[in-house]
Amino acid sequence: SKHGRERSKYYNKGFEHDDRTMVPHDGTRRVSFKNHGRRNNKHNRQRGWDSKIRALLQDDDVEMNCNSRSSERYNNANVSRKQRRGFHQRLDRPSGRRFLTESPSYWYKVTIRYGGRYEKDYLLKLLGNYIKPLPFIPIGYKVTSNDATFTIEDHNAAEELLNADKRITVNDGFKINLQVRSFNPLVEIGSKITETMTKVMSSRYNPYTKALDLSKFHLDTNFLSENIFCPLNKENVMLAVIGIIYESIPDLVALDLSNNKLSSLNCMKSMVEKVASLKILHIGQNKIRDIKQLDALKGLNLEELVVDGNSLCDKFTSKDEYIRAVRQRFPKVIKLDYVELPPPILFDVEDEDCKLPPSQASFMCDPDRGASVVRAFLEQYYQIYDSDSREALIQAYHDSAQFSLDCVLLPGQHSSTCSAYLPESRNLFRVPSIERRIKLLKVGKNKIVEALKSLPNTQHDPTSFVVDLVLFTPVLIELNVCGLFKEKDKADSAVKYFNRLFVIVPVGTGFCIVNEMLTIMLATPEQVKKVAKLKEVATASISIPVAPGTSTALTLPVELDLATKHQMVTALSLKSGMNLIWSEKCLAETNWNFDQALNSFLQLQKTGS
Structure with a gap:
């Protein structure tokens, strides 16, 4: 009957073992525990036992002791607690793993709370071993208010350190508290940093090839040994480097700036004037996203350029398009990304013809x-x-x-x-x-x-x-x-x-x-000084005595016509830089001997009279 079927339906729900099944099996009995009572009974003590038992059965080392219910309950709670806290193998990337957004400045600051209590080398060794095989290069380690801080550049290493928070135990039993965040460094160029920068650049300069290697500038051992953080992608650092080049090696031919996380080249505009002799430039393996960034360097007569390793290279659909874009900015490039290029098509005009003529005094x-x-x-x-x-x-x-x-x-x-x-x-x-x-x-x-x-x-x-x-x-x-x-x-x-x-x-x-x-x-003071110097030289050139032995025969003066004298005055003015009035006086004092007048002027100019 209907009533009997309903009674049978609920009668066997969780109170009897039922091994009836239509599917063939190997004779192993199956056990099923079901909750007793109403479905919405929140105080049901049976609720959740099936999941707890499954957790126990997953452990190969479960102690099967039917007489020790307290031990069984302890093991159940222990396994459940481990699951909630995420006790997994570190490399399995557990569901509770924290992710770190990539820093716009490509730098990450790591703070070790109370890290000042421990030795620097001891702490860094613990962290380095924990994140192996990822690269771990701490930069600018320092202790402030008992907290230790340093900077790293690798995003994966920074994310791994973020997830190492409270998972590394130090020798006194405490766990290391780690904080990792994006970091935009503020670098103040003081006398110490300038001195170290000069030392680094001196050690990386090859005087025979006139080449300067500044790749991975911030990782130079001189910086690391003195805990100095000096990234080349900071504008003031780049400007300081260009200033040192201008003062010490203005005839630089080759410069390598690869692997410095450069994303903008605007701060390098001054190189067009200050490093005009540059022919070879490597800026590969950086963060340059647009070919238009190279516009800042237009004017350099580059013959070799390396840009490979920047995301801008991926924006070109063909090699020819890429070469054209580069040569629009640097027409004389014959080697691009270590590959020889066909000779550029240029106008047959010498460089000297392209320069402005020198200014004249008059x-x-x-x-x-x-x-x-x-x-x-x-x-x-x-x-x-x-x-x-x-x-x-x-x-x-x-x-x-x-x-x-x-x-x-x-x-x-x-x-x-x-x-x-x-x-x-x-x-x-x-x-x-x-x-x-x-x-x-x-x-x-x-x-x-x-x-x-x-x-x-x-x-x-x-x-x-x-x-x-x-x-x-x-x-x-x-x-x-x-x-x-x-x-x-x-x-x-x-x-x-x-x-x-x-x-x-x-x-x-x-x-x-x-x-x-x-x-x-x-x-202006510059105008006054320039005129005073010119006046000294011009006055001395008029009264300077002729050196003995410069003439072997006495020559009678030849009367020159007015047009010839005008030409001589103009020519001497152009060659010496004196104005027309002093040029005429100088020629008159030397009896209108052009060579003698010019030599007298040049002699006094060399001696600084």
Whole structure:
């Protein structure tokens, strides 16, 4: 009946042994224990026994003692507790294993709580043995507030140390408390670190090949022995290294920066100027992710480059694409990642042709005709300008000439040093008013001379003059002259710098100024020193006696025409760096003997006179 079937269904639930089964077996009886009572009875003492017994049966060394229930209960609890706490073999990666996110800076700081109580070598040996065979290289070990800290670079080793927390027992019975976290180191470049860096770089430099090996820079034994953490992927460390190279080995040819965890090359931009001789660069096995990082080094004439081992290499679909990207930045590369490349296709232009021409002390667009005109104009103009009266300058200006004055103060300079010029300064950055701009522009020779007379009396230094004749035609001359001067009325007056731009037109048998712009500012110390040195050399070269025996025969002076003298003055100015006025005086003192004048100048320049 239905009632009987239901009774039979519940009657045998957990109270009788039932070995009936339709599946053939080997005769071994099966045992099944089931909970008694209602399903939701939370106080059922039978609940969970099946899992406990299974845990016991998994142990091969279970003690089968039916008379010792207390021992059985103890073993059950012990196994269960071990499972909850995760007592497994360390290399089995238990379910409770902790994972460490990879550090953006690629460094990890390990802290050993109360590690200061133990010897350094003893602790490090314990940790190294525990994480074998992973690499374990502690850097910058130190003890602070009884805690020991150090830095490591290997992510797997750092994660293994994280999971070693409270699993290593020291000799006094305590377990080591380990803390591991990502670490962005702050490196202060002091005298000690700079001295050690110089020592490291000196030991890694090959003077015969002019090669410097800075691979794994932070792992150098000199750093490790002194517990100095000096990673090359920190910007201030890299800049310090470049500074040492610039001062000690500016002719460096080969540099190896591999295995330094470099992710950015922006801090290496200064190498383009400071290590311009570099031909070979190894930056492989780093953390460079984008080929655009190499843009920071554009300008280096690299012939060999190693980038292999950086993730940027994986972004190229073909070898040719990779080579093109590199040669866009370094056209002369013939060896890439240790592989010889086909010769690059370059314009047949020598390097010397690509360089800017050297600057000249003075420039004459037409030295044959313009030099004499310029020299005569400047001598007459400044002879009057530096006199007690500037009234005669009215003859030098055109009736409709225009004149403007501009006074510039550099940051940190006090306005009192240029107080005589600032009220009339027409600096368009400082004078926004259109009406005032018009008022400050002097139009007509009378107003111009009145403005010049209102300025302090001056004494210009001809040895400081740099003259550029930009344009010289029969109808128009553009002349620029700059140099140094002092104010006569002030004994303690600071040396000032001037720049004067003249636009000149021929009028009758002479010339007149139609436009002038005068800029005045304080001279820099470098300008004053440079002019003083040039003045010493030029003055000495004029009065130096001719060495005996330099001439074997007495030669009568040959009268030179004016055009030839102008050419000689210009040529000596270009070769010596002296301005036109001192070049002419030097030639006149040596009887217009060009070679003698130049040799005298060079001789005194070498001796530093």
